[in-house]
Amino acid sequence: MALLNAKIIDGPSKFDLLLALFDRKSVNTRQVTFATENGRDLGQTLSATINSVEAEDGSGESWNLKGYFVSRLRGTIPAPPVHFQMYFHTGRRQGMITEIDIV
Numbered sequence: 001m002a003l004l005n006a007k008i009i010d011g012p013s014k015f016d017l018l019l020a021l022f023d024r025k026s027v028n029t030r031q032v033t034f035a036t037e038n039g040r041d042l043g044q045t046l047s048a049t050i051n052s053v054e055a056e057d058g059s060g061e062s063w064n065l066k067g068y069f070v071s072r073l074r075g076t077i078p079a080p081p082v083h084f085q086m087y088f089h090t091g092r093r094q095g096m097i098t099e100i101d102i103v
Contacts, residue, residue: 006097010035014090017063020050031070034086036097048084061091 012020012032020032033045046069056062065088068081088095 006100007037008034008086008088008095008097009037011088011093011095012090013093014061017050017053017065017088017090020048021053034088034095049081056087061089063088063090065095 011034016032020030023030029049031047031049033047035045048067048069050065050067052066054064056064065086066084068083070079070081083101084097085099086095086097
């Protein structure tokens with residue numbers, strides 16, 4: 001794992017996180033999107049599959065997330081997933097990517 005401090009400026013609601021975690025299918029898993037501080041200006045977002053959610057402080061709004069980012073271009077084979085850890089606040093819809101698995 002490599003340390004990374006990418007600021008998330010826009011992300012999913014608490015309900016969308018709930019669906020991403022519990023409304024699982026073996027094919028076409030539900031994903032959520034996150035916009036980073038620099039990516040939003042370029043119209044780029046990160047699509048992610050969420051594998052685990054941990055309460056960060058008991059407030060019901062602060063979470064530690066684990067999952068992987070997925071990248072697909074139309075008509076191409078998907079790139080390997082990039083695993084991440086992140087802190088995310090659903091009330092503000094902001095957070096910080098704290099670790100990312102750079103292969």
